[in-house]
Amino acid sequence: MRQARTYSGILSGGISGRTGPHLLPLARIKKIMKKSGDDVKMISGEAPIVFSKACELFIEELTQRSWMVTMRGKRRTLNKEDVTSAVIATDIFDFLLNLVSDTGNSVEAAPLEMDISKSS
Amino acid sequence: MQHGNSSNSNRNNNIINDTNNGNTTNCDTVPQPCMVREQDQYMPIANVIRIMRRILPAHAKISDDAKETIQECVSEYISFITGEANERCQREQRKTITAEDVLWAMGKLGFDDYVEPLTVFLSRYRENENERTSLRGEPILKRGIDYGQMMMAPYGPAFHMGHHQGMFDAAATAMGGYFRDASGAAGSSSPASLTKNFDPFGQFK
Numbered sequence: 001m002r003q004a005r006t007y008s009g010i011l012s013g014g015i016s017g018r019t020g021p022h023l024l025p026l027a028r029i030k031k032i033m034k035k036s037g038d039d040v041k042m043i044s045g046e047a048p049i050v051f052s053k054a055c056e057l058f059i060e061e062l063t064q065r066s067w068m069v070t071m072r073g074k075r076r077t078l079n080k081e082d083v084t085s086a087v088i089a090t091d092i093f094d095f096l097l098n099l100v101s102d103t104g105n106s107v108e109a110a111p112l113e114m115d116i117s118k119s120s
Numbered sequence: 121m122q123h124g125n126s127s128n129s130n131r132n133n134n135i136i137n138d139t140n141n142g143n144t145t146n147c148d149t150v151p152q153p154c155m156v157r158e159q160d161q162y163m164p165i166a167n168v169i170r171i172m173r174r175i176l177p178a179h180a181k182i183s184d185d186a187k188e189t190i191q192e193c194v195s196e197y198i199s200f201i202t203g204e205a206n207e208r209c210q211r212e213q214r215k216t217i218t219a220e221d222v223l224w225a226m227g228k229l230g231f232d233d234y235v236e237p238l239t240v241f242l243s244r245y246r247e248n249e250n251e252r253t254s255l256r257g258e259p260i261l262k263r264g265i266d267y268g269q270m271m272m273a274p275y276g277p278a279f280h281m282g283h284h285q286g287m288f289d290a291a292a293t294a295m296g297g298y299f300r301d302a303s304g305a306a307g308s309s310s311p312a313s314l315t316k317n318f319d320p321f322g323q324f325k
Contacts, residue, residue, distance in 0.1 A: 063175040
């Protein structure tokens with residue numbers, strides 16, 4: 001079945017030695033989508049595919065913003081507090097505020113002006 | 121702060137009482153957020169790290185808790201967008217969340233910078249699928265997935281893509297050559313140029 005091939009091809013392409021773009025596992029994405037609400041009914045086959053790329057973009061953006069905080073601190077290890085600072089400084093990441101402050105880490109960083117060539 | 125040695129955390133270990141592929145939890149009687157961390161609600165951490173490494177310089181290190189935090193953020197992102205997309209479906213009394221719904225939700229929730237690259241990605245994916253199908257001489261049929269909703273309210277002019285009988289809507293002019301003309305010849309992309317310019321599906325070739 002075509003759908004199975006699409007999914008299984010993606011899943012088996014997970015951890016190989018190859019560089020280059022790999023999609024995130026579609027079945028896992030679909031599972032997370034379904035868990036987002038009790039009333040999620042059907043999901044088209046393409047929606048997880050869009051998410052696989054969107055999550056790449058999201059990870060890249062969050063990583064880039066976090067790393068800028070790391071560099072500002074003249075460090076080479078990106079740590080959780082850097083991620084927290086990046087989330088605080090970025091409006092569209094407001095939905096993550098509860099998540100990054102959940103573990104009781106004191107949120108000390110003041111909101112920074114972060115300009116990475118896009119207006120946020 | 122937790123560093124280095126991942127044996128300090130049990131996040132990647134099997135649940136102690138696991139008898140069911142990591143899907144059981146210790147929290148059956150308590151309707152509260154569980155303390156047990158099930159891996160199947162996150163993207164695989166190796167994939168997350170690989171994507172992070174594309175951004176970071178070679179000498180950069182990433183702490184374990186940063187990796188896990190970003191892993192959690194990704195799942196939260198998916199839920200966040202899906203929730204908005206699902207609300208739209210319900211308002212419009214549709215049962216299926218489509219790619220267009222997801223893109224619309226991203227635009228609405230502030231991720232409009234993602235919409236254009238995702239639109240390009242999706243159109244190339246669809247074209248790739250069509251080429252693979254027609255090369256085998258099979259008719260392009262509905263695949264048992266509910267594509268019936270895909271003709272709904274296209275998201276922006278660039279997304280006016282129908283999928284009936286595999287013919288792209290010729291109104292998708294914003295995408296340039298990403299549609300077939302009547303003779304069935306491919307647009308400006310050939311499999312070779314797809315590979316050269318943008319190849320998310322290398323493992324398919």
